[in-house]
Amino acid sequence: MIWYKWIKFYFHLPVIVRLLLSVTLLMIGFGYLIHMIEPEHFPTTFDGVWWAFVTGSTVGYGDYVPLSFLGKFLGILLILAGGGFVTFYMATLSAGTIKHEKNLTDGKISYKGSHHTIIIGWNERTKQLIQMIRDHKHNADTILIDHTLDQLSFHKHSIHFIHGLPTSDETLKKANIREAKSVIITADPTLTEQEADRQTILNIIAARGNNPSIHIIAEILTEIQRINAMRAGANVLVRSNNFMSSLFYQSLFQEDVQITDIIAKTLEEQQFCSEEIEDALTEQDFYFCAQHLLKDGKWLIGLIREKEIILHPSFSLQTKKDDKLIYLIPTDHANKHY
The missing domain is CATH 3.30.70.1450 (Regulator of K+ conductance, C-terminal domain)
Structure with a gap:
């Protein structure tokens, strides 16, 4: 019954951990056997384990070599069994690293940090904001949530990407919104102004529902939805249309400036x-x-x-x-x- 529990525990471990454990136990076993077979050439078990790892990984330093027929036969078995395990372990580790990198680019990896800033929506304003955060070297991490992007390189943009709908609790949990410091919600440029504001309000409700104390900054395009956005739980509203209208007016009547x-x-x-x-x-x-x-x-x-x-x-x-x-x-x- 005890063995059954250990076997069950073993197969519940991640595959990379199982392989590492299997390789380690195999090498220790071969190292102990060669020490028992040729104690004069392998004075300690550690010397045998060292020989097993060096031989099994096909490095072959040659500092320890079995001389007896039984020792050489054990070495053949080690090369056949241990070499295959080590190669499989290395291949699995490499494949796992590549897969993790792809999942990170595809926005499938959850964020585990805290006191970060979440940005909802990928557009030109978002790109400029990320660049400003990077230029001013703020210490807090930045997380992007967007459902229109298929991929976003972490190394290129220095931002953790989460693919999904910002109104989904599952997506917000992947961004670890409960530990976040603030959320910035930008208007969706693919929608009409009324639709974009309605979507922004839904995003505010979802963010506030998952973290009642988080600081929410939202972009609103129409004046009629300003009050509703505040009711939904936004702390700060950025009314970009009002700003742009004022900018156009100033540019119109201040032609020399x-x-x-x-x-x-x-x-x-x-x-x-x-x-x-x-x-x-x-x-x-x-x-x-x-x-x-x-x-x-x-x-x-x-x-x-x-x-x-x-x-x-x-x-x-x-x-x-x-x-x-x-x-x-x-x-x-x-x-x-x-």
């Missing part, structure tokens, strides 16, 4: 940050707070009060206890905080 270059340079060299207001800055006017933060190289541009963003308020505006300050900081200086 390259607005896009200014914005790109600002985003490249400056980083938006927010933080809880300090006690020393509570019940102070906005001008005093701006002067205080400027000493640390922070350019105060607004605040968040009761979920409302107030940009460039009057200098006389009084701050309150639960306010959050919004400021710009040079990117190089901001990276030191990560």
